[in-house]
Protein backbone atom coordinates (compact mmCIF):
# COMPACT_ATOMS: atom_id res chain seq x y z
CA UNK A 85 0.00 0.00 0.00
CA UNK A 86 2.92 2.33 0.70
CA UNK A 87 4.76 1.21 -2.43
CA UNK A 88 3.91 4.55 -3.97
CA UNK A 89 5.76 6.37 -1.26
CA UNK A 90 8.81 4.14 -1.58
CA UNK A 91 8.88 4.46 -5.35
CA UNK A 92 8.53 8.25 -5.16
CA UNK A 93 11.08 8.51 -2.42
CA UNK A 94 13.92 9.96 -4.52
CA UNK A 95 11.55 12.63 -5.81
CA UNK A 96 10.27 13.44 -2.32
CA UNK A 97 13.81 13.62 -1.04
CA UNK A 98 14.88 16.03 -3.78
CA UNK A 99 11.78 18.15 -3.08
CA UNK A 100 12.62 18.13 0.62
CA UNK A 101 16.05 19.45 -0.33
CA UNK A 102 14.37 22.32 -2.17
CA UNK A 103 12.14 23.05 0.83
CA UNK A 104 15.16 23.06 3.15
CA UNK A 105 17.01 25.34 0.76
CA UNK A 106 14.05 27.73 0.63
CA UNK A 107 13.75 27.64 4.41
CA UNK A 108 17.42 28.22 5.11
CA UNK A 109 17.77 31.01 2.57
CA UNK A 110 14.55 32.77 3.59
CA UNK A 111 15.26 32.15 7.27
CA UNK A 112 18.72 33.70 7.09
CA UNK A 113 17.48 36.67 5.06
CA UNK A 114 14.46 37.15 7.32
CA UNK A 115 16.71 37.11 10.38
CA UNK A 116 19.13 39.64 8.93
CA UNK A 117 16.36 41.88 7.71
CA UNK A 118 14.53 41.46 11.01
CA UNK A 119 17.60 42.59 12.93
CA UNK A 120 17.98 45.64 10.67
CA UNK A 121 14.30 46.54 10.98
CA UNK A 122 14.41 46.10 14.76
CA UNK A 123 17.48 48.32 14.99
CA UNK A 124 15.73 50.86 12.79
CA UNK A 125 12.70 50.83 15.06
CA UNK A 126 14.82 51.13 18.19
CA UNK A 127 17.55 53.55 17.25
CA UNK A 128 16.92 55.26 13.91
CA UNK A 129 16.02 58.92 13.51
CA UNK A 130 12.32 59.61 13.80
CA UNK A 131 11.46 59.82 10.10
CA UNK A 132 13.15 56.52 9.30
CA UNK A 133 11.57 54.94 12.36
CA UNK A 134 8.07 55.84 11.16
CA UNK A 135 8.87 54.49 7.73
CA UNK A 136 10.02 51.20 9.23
CA UNK A 137 6.91 51.01 11.37
CA UNK A 138 4.56 51.58 8.46
CA UNK A 139 6.40 48.93 6.47
CA UNK A 140 6.07 46.45 9.35
CA UNK A 141 2.34 47.09 9.77
CA UNK A 142 1.80 46.49 6.07
CA UNK A 143 3.84 43.29 6.06
CA UNK A 144 2.10 41.96 9.13
CA UNK A 145 -1.33 42.93 7.86
CA UNK A 146 -1.24 41.30 4.42
CA UNK A 147 -1.58 37.53 3.99
CA UNK A 148 1.49 35.71 2.73
CA UNK A 149 -0.51 34.22 -0.13
CA UNK A 150 -1.57 37.67 -1.29
CA UNK A 151 2.05 38.82 -1.24
CA UNK A 152 3.01 35.81 -3.32
CA UNK A 153 0.29 36.52 -5.88
CA UNK A 154 1.30 40.17 -5.99
CA UNK A 155 4.86 39.19 -6.69
CA UNK A 156 3.89 36.54 -9.24
CA UNK A 157 1.23 38.41 -11.21
CA UNK A 158 2.06 42.07 -10.70
CA UNK A 159 5.84 42.13 -10.80
CA UNK A 160 6.18 41.09 -14.48
CA UNK A 161 4.27 44.26 -15.47
CA UNK A 162 6.99 46.38 -13.85
CA UNK A 163 9.58 44.76 -16.07
CA UNK A 164 11.32 43.06 -13.17
CA UNK A 165 11.92 39.44 -14.05
CA UNK A 166 12.57 37.10 -11.15
CA UNK A 167 12.83 33.34 -11.16
CA UNK A 168 10.09 31.76 -9.00
CA UNK A 169 12.75 30.57 -6.59
CA UNK A 170 14.30 34.00 -6.05
CA UNK A 171 10.86 35.61 -5.93
CA UNK A 172 9.65 33.04 -3.41
CA UNK A 173 12.66 33.58 -1.18
CA UNK A 174 12.23 37.35 -1.35
CA UNK A 175 8.56 37.24 -0.43
CA UNK A 176 9.06 34.71 2.37
CA UNK A 177 11.98 36.60 3.87
CA UNK A 178 10.36 40.04 3.74
CA UNK A 179 7.10 38.67 5.14
CA UNK A 180 8.73 36.84 8.04
CA UNK A 181 11.28 39.58 8.71
CA UNK A 182 8.38 41.70 9.94
CA UNK A 183 7.67 39.15 12.67
CA UNK A 184 11.37 38.71 13.42
CA UNK A 185 11.73 42.47 13.81
CA UNK A 186 9.00 42.52 16.43
CA UNK A 187 10.59 39.62 18.29
CA UNK A 188 14.02 41.24 18.37
CA UNK A 189 12.67 44.67 19.22
CA UNK A 190 10.60 43.48 22.16
CA UNK A 191 13.44 41.28 23.40
CA UNK A 192 15.81 44.25 23.49
CA UNK A 193 13.16 46.32 25.28
CA UNK A 194 12.60 43.50 27.77
CA UNK A 195 16.19 43.69 29.01
CA UNK A 196 15.84 45.58 32.31
CA UNK A 197 16.71 49.28 32.27
CA UNK A 198 19.17 48.71 35.09
CA UNK A 199 21.34 46.67 32.71
CA UNK A 200 21.68 49.66 30.40
CA UNK A 201 22.46 51.91 33.37
CA UNK A 202 25.08 49.53 34.73
CA UNK A 203 26.74 49.09 31.35
CA UNK A 204 26.75 52.83 30.67
CA UNK A 205 28.03 53.49 34.17
CA UNK A 206 31.07 51.34 33.44
CA UNK A 207 31.69 53.24 30.22
CA UNK A 208 30.02 51.12 27.55
CA UNK A 209 28.23 52.80 24.68
CA UNK A 210 26.98 52.07 21.19
CA UNK A 211 27.66 48.75 19.55
CA UNK A 212 29.93 47.47 22.36
CA UNK A 213 27.19 47.99 24.90
CA UNK A 214 24.77 46.04 22.72
CA UNK A 215 27.17 43.20 22.06
CA UNK A 216 28.49 42.68 25.58
CA UNK A 217 25.42 43.33 27.67
CA UNK A 218 22.12 43.72 25.82
CA UNK A 219 22.23 41.26 22.92
CA UNK A 220 23.22 38.17 24.96
CA UNK A 221 20.26 38.77 27.26
CA UNK A 222 17.91 39.70 24.42
CA UNK A 223 18.81 36.54 22.49
CA UNK A 224 17.80 34.43 25.41
CA UNK A 225 14.52 36.31 25.75
CA UNK A 226 13.88 36.02 22.00
CA UNK A 227 14.85 32.39 21.49
CA UNK A 228 11.46 30.73 22.04
CA UNK A 229 9.53 33.11 19.77
CA UNK A 230 12.32 33.04 17.24
CA UNK A 231 12.18 29.27 16.88
CA UNK A 232 8.41 29.49 16.69
CA UNK A 233 8.60 31.94 13.80
CA UNK A 234 11.18 29.78 12.04
CA UNK A 235 8.74 26.88 12.23
CA UNK A 236 6.02 29.06 10.72
CA UNK A 237 8.46 29.95 7.98
CA UNK A 238 9.26 26.33 7.15
CA UNK A 239 5.56 25.60 6.86
CA UNK A 240 5.07 28.85 4.97
CA UNK A 241 7.33 27.59 2.19
CA UNK A 242 4.53 25.20 1.17
CA UNK A 243 2.54 28.20 -0.08
CA UNK A 244 5.08 29.03 -2.78
CA UNK A 245 3.98 25.85 -4.57
CA UNK A 246 0.99 27.91 -5.68
CA UNK A 247 3.17 30.19 -7.81
CA UNK A 248 4.70 27.12 -9.42
CA UNK A 249 7.85 26.81 -7.35
CA UNK A 250 8.74 23.15 -7.16
CA UNK A 251 9.24 22.05 -3.56
CA UNK A 252 7.84 19.43 -1.22
CA UNK A 253 4.16 20.35 -1.46
CA UNK A 254 4.13 20.76 -5.23
CA UNK A 255 6.08 17.51 -5.66
CA UNK A 256 3.47 15.78 -3.51
CA UNK A 257 0.66 17.13 -5.67
CA UNK A 258 2.40 15.98 -8.85
CA UNK A 259 2.94 12.49 -7.48
CA UNK A 260 -0.70 12.30 -6.40
CA UNK A 261 -1.84 13.38 -9.87
CA UNK A 262 0.09 10.48 -11.38
CA UNK A 263 -0.64 7.82 -8.76
CA UNK A 264 -3.92 8.94 -7.17
CA UNK A 265 -2.52 7.74 -3.82
CA UNK A 266 -3.37 10.99 -2.10
CA UNK A 267 -3.58 9.62 1.42
CA UNK A 268 -0.17 7.92 1.40
CA UNK A 269 1.68 10.65 -0.45
CA UNK A 270 0.34 13.59 1.55
CA UNK A 271 0.83 11.50 4.69
CA UNK A 272 4.50 11.20 3.77
CA UNK A 273 4.71 14.91 2.91
CA UNK A 274 3.13 15.86 6.23
CA UNK A 275 5.52 13.56 8.05
CA UNK A 276 8.53 15.20 6.39
CA UNK A 277 7.31 18.69 7.37
CA UNK A 278 6.72 17.45 10.86
CA UNK A 279 10.24 16.02 11.14
CA UNK A 280 11.77 19.28 9.90
CA UNK A 281 9.77 21.38 12.36
CA UNK A 282 10.21 19.00 15.26
CA UNK A 283 13.96 19.10 14.62
CA UNK A 284 13.80 22.89 14.83
CA UNK A 285 11.90 22.66 18.12
CA UNK A 286 14.54 20.36 19.55
CA UNK A 287 17.35 22.60 18.37
CA UNK A 288 15.54 25.53 19.97
CA UNK A 289 15.23 23.69 23.28
CA UNK A 290 18.90 22.85 23.17
CA UNK A 291 19.90 26.44 22.42
CA UNK A 292 17.68 27.74 25.20
CA UNK A 293 19.48 25.43 27.63
CA UNK A 294 22.85 26.49 26.32
CA UNK A 295 21.99 30.19 26.61
CA UNK A 296 20.32 29.92 29.97
CA UNK A 297 21.91 31.12 33.16
CA UNK A 298 20.80 30.94 36.72
CA UNK A 299 18.42 33.75 37.48
CA UNK B 300 39.67 75.54 54.39
CA UNK B 301 40.65 72.31 52.85
CA UNK B 302 44.30 71.44 52.52
CA UNK B 303 44.24 70.48 48.84
CA UNK B 304 44.89 73.53 46.78
CA UNK B 305 43.07 72.33 43.66
CA UNK B 306 39.35 72.28 43.02
CA UNK B 307 36.92 69.68 44.23
CA UNK B 308 36.79 66.27 42.49
CA UNK B 309 33.10 66.75 41.73
CA UNK B 310 31.60 70.23 41.50
CA UNK B 311 27.93 70.95 40.96
CA UNK B 312 26.85 74.48 40.15
CA UNK B 313 23.21 75.42 39.82
CA UNK B 314 22.13 72.00 38.58
CA UNK B 315 18.43 71.94 37.73
CA UNK B 316 16.39 69.14 36.20
CA UNK B 317 12.78 68.68 35.26
CA UNK B 318 10.85 65.53 34.44
CA UNK B 319 8.10 66.98 32.27
CA UNK B 320 6.58 69.72 34.37
CA UNK B 321 7.99 68.44 37.67
CA UNK B 322 11.05 70.29 38.94
CA UNK B 323 13.10 67.44 40.43
CA UNK B 324 16.37 69.30 41.06
CA UNK B 325 16.41 72.97 41.85
CA UNK B 326 19.72 74.83 41.49
CA UNK B 327 21.88 72.36 43.38
CA UNK B 328 25.41 73.42 44.37
CA UNK B 329 27.75 70.84 45.84
CA UNK B 330 31.49 70.21 46.15
CA UNK B 331 32.80 66.73 46.73
CA UNK B 332 36.45 66.96 47.70
CA UNK B 333 39.06 64.35 46.95
CA UNK B 334 39.19 61.53 49.49
CA UNK B 335 36.01 62.62 51.22
CA UNK B 336 32.77 60.75 51.76
CA UNK B 337 29.64 62.81 51.25
CA UNK B 338 26.37 61.27 52.42
CA UNK B 339 23.08 62.44 50.90
CA UNK B 340 20.00 62.04 53.04
CA UNK B 341 16.45 63.19 52.57
CA UNK B 342 12.88 61.99 52.23
CA UNK B 343 11.83 59.73 49.38
CA UNK B 344 11.22 61.70 46.22
CA UNK B 345 13.53 64.54 47.22
CA UNK B 346 15.76 63.99 44.18
CA UNK B 347 18.71 62.07 45.64
CA UNK B 348 18.74 59.34 43.00
CA UNK B 349 18.29 61.87 40.22
CA UNK B 350 21.18 63.97 41.52
CA UNK B 351 23.46 60.93 41.67
CA UNK B 352 22.43 59.86 38.17
CA UNK B 353 23.21 63.35 36.89
CA UNK B 354 26.71 63.04 38.35
CA UNK B 355 27.27 60.03 36.08
CA UNK B 356 25.29 61.63 33.24
CA UNK B 357 22.77 58.82 33.28
CA UNK B 358 20.33 61.75 33.34
CA UNK B 359 20.63 64.96 31.38
CA UNK B 360 20.02 68.23 33.19
CA UNK B 361 18.69 71.43 31.68
CA UNK B 362 20.60 73.98 33.71
CA UNK B 363 23.85 74.35 35.57
CA UNK B 364 26.99 72.33 35.21
CA UNK B 365 28.82 69.46 36.79
CA UNK B 366 32.61 69.30 36.63
CA UNK B 367 34.64 66.17 37.25
CA UNK B 368 38.21 67.16 38.08
CA UNK B 369 37.44 70.45 36.41
CA UNK B 370 36.06 69.01 33.16
CA UNK B 371 32.43 69.83 32.36
CA UNK B 372 30.38 66.62 32.35
CA UNK B 373 28.12 65.67 29.46
CA UNK B 374 27.99 69.05 27.74
CA UNK B 375 30.69 70.65 25.67
CA UNK B 376 33.22 73.05 27.09
CA UNK B 377 32.57 75.92 24.67
CA UNK B 378 29.53 77.37 26.38
CA UNK B 379 27.05 76.06 23.80
CA UNK B 380 25.75 73.35 26.11
CA UNK B 381 25.82 70.90 23.21
CA UNK B 382 25.74 67.28 24.29
CA UNK B 383 29.17 65.72 23.94
CA UNK B 384 29.65 62.82 21.52
CA UNK B 385 28.65 59.49 23.09
CA UNK B 386 32.25 58.30 23.06
CA UNK B 387 33.33 61.19 25.26
CA UNK B 388 30.39 60.81 27.59
CA UNK B 389 31.27 57.14 27.95
CA UNK B 390 34.84 58.07 28.87
CA UNK B 391 33.55 60.51 31.47
CA UNK B 392 31.17 57.94 32.90
CA UNK B 393 33.95 55.38 33.16
CA UNK B 394 35.79 57.75 35.48
CA UNK B 395 33.06 57.41 38.10
CA UNK B 396 31.93 54.11 39.61
CA UNK B 397 28.21 53.70 40.18
CA UNK B 398 26.50 51.18 42.44
CA UNK B 399 22.74 50.77 42.26
CA UNK B 400 20.06 49.76 44.70
CA UNK B 401 19.15 46.79 42.51
CA UNK B 402 22.77 45.59 41.95
CA UNK B 403 22.32 45.31 38.16
CA UNK B 404 25.00 42.67 37.75
CA UNK B 405 25.17 41.17 34.26
CA UNK B 406 23.27 37.89 34.73
CA UNK B 407 24.86 36.15 31.75
CA UNK B 408 28.38 36.58 33.07
CA UNK B 409 30.23 34.93 35.93
CA UNK B 410 31.35 37.02 38.87
CA UNK B 411 34.86 37.20 37.42
CA UNK B 412 33.55 38.23 33.98
CA UNK B 413 31.34 40.92 35.56
CA UNK B 414 34.40 42.47 37.13
CA UNK B 415 36.75 42.10 34.15
CA UNK B 416 34.47 43.03 31.25
CA UNK B 417 34.91 46.78 31.77
CA UNK B 418 38.70 46.81 32.15
CA UNK B 419 39.12 44.44 29.18
CA UNK B 420 36.56 45.93 26.76
CA UNK B 421 36.69 49.59 27.73
CA UNK B 422 40.23 50.09 28.94
CA UNK B 423 41.82 47.44 26.73
CA UNK B 424 43.63 45.80 29.63
CA UNK B 425 45.10 42.36 28.86
CA UNK B 426 42.79 39.68 30.24
CA UNK B 427 45.39 38.24 32.60
CA UNK B 428 46.02 41.63 34.12
CA UNK B 429 42.30 42.39 34.45
CA UNK B 430 41.77 39.04 36.14
CA UNK B 431 44.56 39.66 38.61
CA UNK B 432 42.98 42.99 39.55
CA UNK B 433 39.53 41.39 39.75
CA UNK B 434 40.75 38.58 42.02
CA UNK B 435 42.35 41.06 44.36
CA UNK B 436 39.20 43.23 44.49
CA UNK B 437 36.92 40.24 44.99
CA UNK B 438 39.19 39.05 47.79
CA UNK B 439 38.89 42.46 49.35
CA UNK B 440 35.08 42.30 49.36
CA UNK B 441 35.23 38.73 50.68
CA UNK B 442 34.19 36.93 47.49
CA UNK B 443 37.46 35.47 46.27
CA UNK B 444 35.85 32.03 46.42
CA UNK B 445 32.92 32.92 44.11
CA UNK B 446 34.75 33.79 40.90
CA UNK B 447 32.91 31.26 38.76
CA UNK B 448 29.46 31.73 40.27
CA UNK B 449 26.70 33.48 38.35
CA UNK B 450 24.91 36.43 39.95
CA UNK B 451 21.73 34.37 40.25
CA UNK B 452 23.55 31.98 42.59
CA UNK B 453 24.53 34.71 45.06
CA UNK B 454 22.71 36.38 47.94
CA UNK B 455 21.78 40.04 47.61
CA UNK B 456 24.63 41.08 49.87
CA UNK B 457 27.11 39.08 47.82
CA UNK B 458 25.75 40.51 44.56
CA UNK B 459 26.09 44.04 45.87
CA UNK B 460 29.69 43.41 46.91
CA UNK B 461 30.44 42.10 43.41
CA UNK B 462 28.83 45.26 42.01
CA UNK B 463 31.16 47.35 44.16
CA UNK B 464 34.16 45.34 42.94
CA UNK B 465 32.96 45.75 39.34
CA UNK B 466 32.89 49.53 39.75
CA UNK B 467 36.25 49.63 41.52
CA UNK B 468 37.87 47.56 38.77
CA UNK B 469 37.62 50.59 36.47
CA UNK B 470 39.82 52.50 38.95
CA UNK B 471 37.32 55.36 39.19
CA UNK B 472 38.10 58.81 40.56
CA UNK B 473 35.04 58.59 42.75
CA UNK B 474 32.27 56.14 43.65
CA UNK B 475 28.53 56.87 43.66
CA UNK B 476 26.26 54.71 45.83
CA UNK B 477 22.48 54.88 45.50
CA UNK B 478 20.75 53.25 48.47
CA UNK B 479 22.86 50.17 47.94
CA UNK B 480 21.56 48.39 51.04
CA UNK B 481 17.86 49.21 50.66
CA UNK B 482 17.02 46.05 48.71
CA UNK B 483 18.87 43.76 51.13
CA UNK B 484 17.58 41.60 53.93
CA UNK B 485 18.52 43.24 57.24
CA UNK B 486 21.11 40.61 58.12
CA UNK B 487 22.98 41.29 54.85
CA UNK B 488 23.21 45.06 55.22
CA UNK B 489 26.23 44.95 57.51
CA UNK B 490 28.55 43.13 55.12
CA UNK B 491 27.99 45.74 52.40
CA UNK B 492 28.36 48.69 54.76
CA UNK B 493 31.61 47.18 56.05
CA UNK B 494 33.03 47.18 52.52
CA UNK B 495 31.98 50.81 52.06
CA UNK B 496 33.45 51.83 55.38
CA UNK B 497 36.73 50.20 54.45
CA UNK B 498 36.64 52.00 51.12
CA UNK B 499 36.08 55.36 52.82
CA UNK B 500 39.00 54.71 55.14
CA UNK B 501 41.24 53.91 52.18
CA UNK B 502 40.64 57.44 50.93
CA UNK B 503 38.15 56.81 48.11
CA UNK B 504 36.06 59.82 47.11
CA UNK B 505 32.45 58.80 47.64
CA UNK B 506 28.93 60.14 47.29
CA UNK B 507 26.52 57.94 49.19
CA UNK B 508 22.73 58.08 49.24
CA UNK B 509 21.53 56.10 52.22
CA UNK B 510 18.93 55.78 54.94
CA UNK B 511 21.50 54.13 57.26
CA UNK B 512 21.88 57.04 59.65
CA UNK B 513 24.34 55.27 61.95
CA UNK B 514 26.58 54.61 58.97
CA UNK B 515 26.23 58.22 57.83
CA UNK B 516 27.23 59.47 61.27
CA UNK B 517 30.35 57.26 61.40
CA UNK B 518 31.59 57.25 57.83
CA UNK B 519 30.64 60.63 56.39
CA UNK B 520 32.92 63.63 56.20
CA UNK B 521 29.97 65.70 55.16
CA UNK B 522 26.23 65.10 55.30
CA UNK B 523 23.90 66.78 52.84
CA UNK B 524 20.18 66.97 53.48
CA UNK B 525 17.95 67.26 50.43
CA UNK B 526 14.30 68.09 50.32
CA UNK B 527 12.08 68.97 47.39
CA UNK B 528 14.96 68.93 44.92
CA UNK B 529 17.16 71.37 46.84
CA UNK B 530 19.97 71.08 49.32
CA UNK B 531 18.47 72.39 52.51
CA UNK B 532 21.33 71.87 54.92
CA UNK B 533 24.89 70.54 54.73
CA UNK B 534 27.73 70.10 57.18
CA UNK B 535 29.73 67.64 59.27
CA UNK B 536 27.69 64.71 60.63
CA UNK B 537 27.91 65.89 64.24
CA UNK B 538 26.36 69.20 63.38
CA UNK B 539 23.64 67.81 61.13
CA UNK B 540 22.52 65.03 63.38
CA UNK B 541 22.86 66.78 66.71
CA UNK B 542 22.25 70.42 65.92
CA UNK B 543 20.04 70.56 62.83
CA UNK B 544 19.38 74.17 61.89
CA UNK B 545 16.33 73.91 59.69
CA UNK B 546 12.81 72.99 60.50
CA UNK B 547 12.70 70.46 57.67
CA UNK B 548 15.80 68.53 58.77
CA UNK B 549 14.55 68.50 62.36
CA UNK B 550 11.26 67.06 61.18
CA UNK B 551 13.02 64.51 58.96
CA UNK B 552 15.27 63.30 61.78
CA UNK B 553 12.39 63.15 64.25
CA UNK B 554 10.40 61.13 61.76
CA UNK B 555 13.35 58.86 61.25
CA UNK B 556 14.04 58.28 64.91
CA UNK B 557 10.41 57.34 65.46
CA UNK B 558 10.35 55.03 62.50
CA UNK B 559 13.67 53.36 63.02
CA UNK B 560 14.17 53.79 66.77
CA UNK B 561 17.68 55.12 66.34
Ligand SMILES: Nc1ncnc2c1ncn2[C@@H]1O[C@H](COP(=O)(O)OP(=O)(O)O)[C@@H](O)[C@H]1O
Nearest residue numbers: 318321323341342343344345346347348349350
Ligand atom coordinates in the same frame (compact mmCIF):
# COMPACT_ATOMS: atom_id res chain seq x y z
N1 LIG C 1 12.23 58.80 35.03
C1 LIG C 1 11.41 59.63 35.72
N2 LIG C 1 10.34 60.19 35.09
C2 LIG C 1 9.53 61.05 35.76
N3 LIG C 1 9.68 61.39 37.04
C3 LIG C 1 10.71 60.87 37.72
C4 LIG C 1 11.63 59.95 37.10
N4 LIG C 1 12.55 59.61 38.01
C5 LIG C 1 12.24 60.26 39.15
N5 LIG C 1 11.13 61.01 38.98
C6 LIG C 1 10.52 61.88 40.00
O1 LIG C 1 11.50 62.76 40.47
C7 LIG C 1 11.39 62.95 41.85
C8 LIG C 1 12.69 62.62 42.55
O2 LIG C 1 12.93 61.23 42.43
P1 LIG C 1 14.25 60.56 42.97
O3 LIG C 1 15.42 61.28 42.44
O4 LIG C 1 14.14 59.11 42.67
O5 LIG C 1 14.14 60.82 44.52
P2 LIG C 1 14.79 60.02 45.73
O6 LIG C 1 15.92 59.18 45.20
O7 LIG C 1 15.23 61.08 46.67
O8 LIG C 1 13.70 59.19 46.33
C9 LIG C 1 10.22 62.10 42.31
O9 LIG C 1 9.10 62.93 42.41
C10 LIG C 1 10.06 61.11 41.20
O10 LIG C 1 8.71 60.73 41.08
Ligand SMILES: [Mg+2]
Nearest residue numbers: 347348349478
Ligand atom coordinates in the same frame (compact mmCIF):
# COMPACT_ATOMS: atom_id res chain seq x y z
MG1 LIG D 1 16.19 57.09 45.33
